[in-house]
Amino acid sequence: MAYVITDRCAGVRDGACREVCPKDCIHDAGAQFVIDPEECIDCGACVVACPVGAIAHEDDLVGAEGVFAQVNRAFFGR
């Protein structure tokens, strides 16, 4: 389990989440930032740092947002 970034990040991409991540597991995927699910320790620090609410725990993704668990994972070849 891990935290996931949704497409609410696109168009903002300010990197605020990266500043606070203790594991350096947030990466720039181009259209949006993504989280490496193997490295994320579920601390939640990035959630409060994001100005647009783009980050949620994988278990809390709602409806169509579920696809972003795969989008984040796929970037790292997971």
Ligand code: SF4
């Ligand atoms: S939950 Fe913690 S470890 Fe995971 S991406 Fe966010 S800040 Fe990094």
Ligand code: SF4
């Ligand atoms: S803080 Fe939010 S908007 Fe900014 S890069 Fe991270 S996920 Fe994207």
